[in-house]
Amino acid sequence: MSNTTADVIIVGAGIAGNSAAYYCAKKGLKVIVLEEEMIGHGGSSRNGGGARVSGRDAREMPLAIYATRHIWPNLKEELGVDPEYRQNGYLVCGYNEEHKKGIQNRIADAAKMGIDMYLLEGKELKDKHPYVSDHVTCAGWTPTDGVANPLTATLGFYKRARELGARFITGEKVEKIKLYKGRARTVVTQNGNTYEGGKIIVAAGFGGKEIIKSVGLFVPVFKRLIEVIVTEPMPHMFDNMVGGMSGFYGQQTVHGSFVFGNALGREQCFAEITTPVSSSYNPANICHTIGVDIPALKEAKIIRTWSGWTDMSVDGVPIIGNVAEVPDLIIDIGCTGHGFCPGPASGYTLAQLANNETPDVDISKLAYERYDMAKKQPQYY
Numbered sequence: 001m002s003n004t005t006a007d008v009i010i011v012g013a014g015i016a017g018n019s020a021a022y023y024c025a026k027k028g029l030k031v032i033v034l035e036e037e038m039i040g041h042g043g044s045s046r047n048g049g050g051a052r053v054s055g056r057d058a059r060e061m062p063l064a065i066y067a068t069r070h071i072w073p074n075l076k077e078e079l080g081v082d083p084e085y086r087q088n089g090y091l092v093c094g095y096n097e098e099h100k101k102g103i104q105n106r107i108a109d110a111a112k113m114g115i116d117m118y119l120l121e122g123k124e125l126k127d128k129h130p131y132v133s134d135h136v137t138c139a140g141w142t143p144t145d146g147v148a149n150p151l152t153a154t155l156g157f158y159k160r161a162r163e164l165g166a167r168f169i170t171g172e173k174v175e176k177i178k179l180y181k182g183r184a185r186t187v188v189t190q191n192g193n194t195y196e197g198g199k200i201i202v203a204a205g206f207g208g209k210e211i212i213k214s215v216g217l218f219v220p221v222f223k224r225l226i227e228v229i230v231t232e233p234m235p236h237m238f239d240n241m242v243g244g245m246s247g248f249y250g251q252q253t254v255h256g257s258f259v260f261g262n263a264l265g266r267e268q269c270f271a272e273i274t275t276p277v278s279s280s281y282n283p284a285n286i287c288h289t290i291g292v293d294i295p296a297l298k299e300a301k302i303i304r305t306w307s308g309w310t311d312m313s314v315d316g317v318p319i320i321g322n323v324a325e326v327p328d329l330i331i332d333i334g335c336t337g338h339g340f341c342p343g344p345a346s347g348y349t350l351a352q353l354a355n356n357e358t359p360d361v362d363i364s365k366l367a368y369e370r371y372d373m374a375k376k377q378p379q380y381y
């Protein structure tokens with residue numbers, strides 16, 4: 001094989017691409033990863049580190065469950081890098097009867113998938129989570145959810161994949177895929193280079209949309225810019241993930257800083273935002289929410305904010321798997337702002353597909369083929 005030919009070409013070096021590269025290399029496959037910017041440039045190293053199964057759509061729960069049961073707990077040993085994974089639970093706060101009903105629905109959804117989640121109220125809530133204010137009247141508690149460090153997790157997969165022989169090329173923007181006898185075979189980059197693979201995995205976040213389009217496929221995915229804040233290191237308060245039915249979520253990191261984000265995109269605060277810079281509105285919104293819910297954080301000093309694009313699918317769950325009409329193409333796109341936790345399981349599954357194995361995880365509900373209508377009406381996306 002030449003140095004531009006591999007068993008598997010992976011586009012995108014986020015948590016999905018890097019973990020797919022690691023699992024492919026572990027199977028003995030020759031891998032080339034092409035990254036437009038630098039390793040972990042996308043949401044994978046910018047996210048809030050929430051590693052939760054609860055509150056997810058049932059269609060993507062199997063990936064998140066596989067990740068939190070079989071991958072995250074062993075990752076430190078497996079990668080030789082500490083992803084700071086702590087399975088210490090997730091408290092989702094509610095403020096009214098509507099939120100309580102929402103939490104009860106989440107509990108029912110979790111139970112269907114064998115996940116224990118509990119409603120906490122009154123004295124039990126205050127005794128177990130004394131840091132929340134009286135504004136919080138009810139909460140959902142999922143003991144098996146947790147948090148991790150996005151940077152060390154994403155770069156850990158990269159490091160281990162390289163050690164196993166995967167080749168990473170940065171500054172290489174993939175523009176299109178070329179078919180050979182109807183099968184995905186070659187990718188062409190903006191620099192004019194071509195790379196040939198037996199399988200092509202597109203795990204490039206929103207950037208994957210144009211690449212996939214080059215072989216006539218249309219994914220109903222749009223992008224949204226979301227933001228997180230980080231405080232100065234503070235005395236230890238809690239080890240679990242905390243969030244709200246209002247959309248905020250976060251953790252206290254191992255070194256003491258609090259990292260909090262908000263499900264609201266910046267575009268929902270300001271129209272016509274095109275550049276990923278911080279706004280003054282969204283961090284203020286996050287600060288207000290955590291100040292009300294967690295009074296001890298009212299005076300916390302925010303030392304930094306950052307933002308990142310997310311690839312939002314119209315029905316809120318990713319599109320992952322083989323694509324029937326383009327053999328040898330495997331896609332993973334549309335993580336919709338919550339793809340960090342299942343990311344390692346996505347990579348594991350992508351590698352199984354690249355090796356022609358039947359995936360351990362049921363991804364049948366996440367298939368591209370669910371968008372039949374979208375394919376007929378690509379102009380809407």
Ligand SMILES: Cc1cc2nc3c(=O)[nH]c(=O)nc-3n(C[C@H](O)[C@H](O)[C@H](O)COP(=O)(O)OP(=O)(O)OC[C@H]3O[C@@H](n4cnc5c(N)ncnc54)[C@H](O)[C@@H]3O)c2cc1C
Nearest residue numbers: 012014016036042044047048050174205207308339340341
């Ligand atoms: C601020 C923020 C907070 C978040 N919080 C959480 C959270 O707490 N929990 C959670 O589970 N999820 C969270 N997410 C979502 C999560 O980070 C993403 O869903 C996940 O990281 C997606 O991983 P990925 O590997 O699919 O994509 P990405 O990390 O976006 O990686 C895609 C890579 O492909 C590259 N690329 C793009 N186009 C091309 C091209 N044409 N050629 C070559 N390379 C290309 C990009 O540069 C990028 O490096 C958050 C996201 C953000 C932005």
